[in-house]
Amino acid sequence: MTDIRASFGNQGLVRPREGRILGGVCAGLGRRFGLTPWIARLLFVLILMVVPGSQLLIYPVLWILMPDEDRGV
DSSP states (O other): OHHHHHHHHHTTOOBOSSSOSSSSHHHHHHHHTTOOHHHHHHHHHHHHHHSTTHHHHHHHHHHHHSOBTTTOO
């Protein structure tokens, strides 16, 4: 799992300290892809409406795998 966290950290997929609401996953994804956290959250909810279920599994997995911005890799 350390290799995955390191890979995510190297790609800029980290959970920022600012802009979090729950775990920081949407804020981190938004930052990585150049979106504001609110746009990333809105897209997450819209995708959840179109394809229900899978996002509820993906979010906690990303929460575990994405390193905190403070801790780095």
